[in-house]
Amino acid sequence: MASITDTFGDLFENRRRTALAVVGVLALLAIPYSTTPYVTDVVFTGLVFVMLGVSWNLVAGYAGQISLGHHAFFGVGAFVSAWLTTPGRANLPEAIQSPALLAIAVGTLVAGLLALTLGPVLFRLSGHYFAIGTLAVAAIVQLVLLDQRRFSGGSTGYYVQNSLSEDVFFVLMVLATVAVILVTYAIVKSRSGLGMRAIHDDEDAASSLGVNPLRYKLLAFTVASAMAGLAGGFYAQFSLYINPDSTLGVPWMVDTLVVVVLGGMGTMAGPILGAGLFLTLDTVLRETAGELATTIEGALIIIFVIFVPGGLYKLLKDRYGDDEPNAAEAQAEQAE
Template identity: 60%
Template sequence: MALLEKAPGETLATDRRVLGAAALVVLWLLTVPFTTTDSLTGLVLTGLVFVMLGVSWNLLAGYAGQISLGHAAFFGMGAFVSAWLTTPSAAGFPASIQLPIIPALVVGALASALIALVIGPIIFRLTGHYFAIGTLALAAVIELIMLDRRDLTGGATGYYVQGDLSLSETVSHGDVMFLLTLVATIVTVVVTYLIVRGPTGLGMKAIHDDEDAASSLGVNPLKYKMYAFVVSSFFAGLAGALYGHYTLYLNPQSTLAVTWTIDSLVIVILGGMGTFAGPILGSGLFLLLDNGLSAVVGGFSSAVEGILIILFIIFLPKGLYGILKEYLVEETGETDTAHD
């Protein structure tokens, strides 16, 4: 007998045991800044950022079927726009535009969403592999522009962000940023869940399965693609803004690097693309692999990680969620009940 049972079509997110386990994890995360070292707190915060990136990328690729390779651009722009608002003098902007950190985080996320809203109708003229290549080219162009504009980004030297949300000697700026990131991660997960379980999610799944068939039934593909693109970009930008204000340092080469997109893709592949829990599980697994392999195999960690990802794609296409669902979850219906 499986550990968890659910009726066909029912979601595990409403199971009391799953909700209880999630609540315990959140409670543990609330204690992390006050019970662990700064390095471990930073590692867990990176994991939360991975969750936000994975969940947001999965909304666009896993549900709407649009494989984007430009996620890093929205992550980086969210970070830089929020930094310009909290530290405008470093970019030559007037001090009058300066905002407190929390409003600046939101504006940074909105700026990323606005970029997606503007370029979406153009980039969605491309389909399939051409769309993926187009988004990758967009990210590369944005990175080059930001690297060239040393006056706005500091160029290779980087951009130092000023900010202090410390509440006391025991609650530092980093601790507060960790808690804000935790809240933002929960909001990202909940909002995404409500989207994919609602009518909008059904529209996204329809164009993912067969765009032509969905269009013939009255579903507007561009509408749902744009919805997924804008929401996905918003949360990617929010993740970048939070990460930038935690580290208090931005560099266009690292903040806008394609590695953030690759990490998002790998997280979803490891966890299970097109599944709600997949990116969350994949983030934890990726964090363990990324840090644990370095300690075990040293310089060969990237090669081993790549081999593991290939093995997942070939032998475990449903990811970690697929494994857990197969062995821990059993679907029960009226027929099974009657038979028992």
């Protein structure tokens, strides 16, 4: 199909970057078969960060809507998939028991639908009101599930069962992450992506030129939330344990924010680079700084916003540049 080659043409024009991506994906696929389970676990968490970062970046970085409730959709995806693979724990009928992949797909769908339902309401708010509104909605979701012990396991948590092996899951997670990146890229490059950036830069101006702000905001919010649900489903089925305190907690939002801010907001490569950097930092910090790790992460957010506003992506780009400049890059730069 011509449209697909058009959409992804730019992506593959830069040969060095394509080669890097292919090698990266192959290396990731080999991880469960060539390293220790510990490394596999760490890298899996990194992939969750990539999914959360790339998807949140679509709403916040491109459409300019700072949602602080991304973790709620992550948690909803996790819990819905858990209910479907392990209905017995929530006293749900065994008839709905489904294979893990179907469960994750339904979790993704529910998270997306939830965003589609809440979106028109939340987008009555803008700016700070939207940020706090999403934070409040996420808090309500968490409080309701904490209260409904029957469905969430309360503070004891919820043990998840499925029949797929960890290795297979890891490989599927790598593929899902690649899919999330490609879908986001396709949206960003499409007409809708242009609409989102126009809203980000100047909503009134975009609106007066015939761009319907609600439509594009809603698209970004729904797609991003579904992706967060997907990440949550994979997380639940891989780690086999979730609970409303941690799985629906603000820390996931924090991680998402750190990943995007470190990497570079509003760029495609930013969240991916950010996830890599954050994962390394987080793993090293937990071993060396122990309890101080979170404090240092908070400080890093502040330092990056003040001193490295473009994130790691801009830093690398300014230093090394592109040896194969192409039209898409130039366009993106102009857009920024």
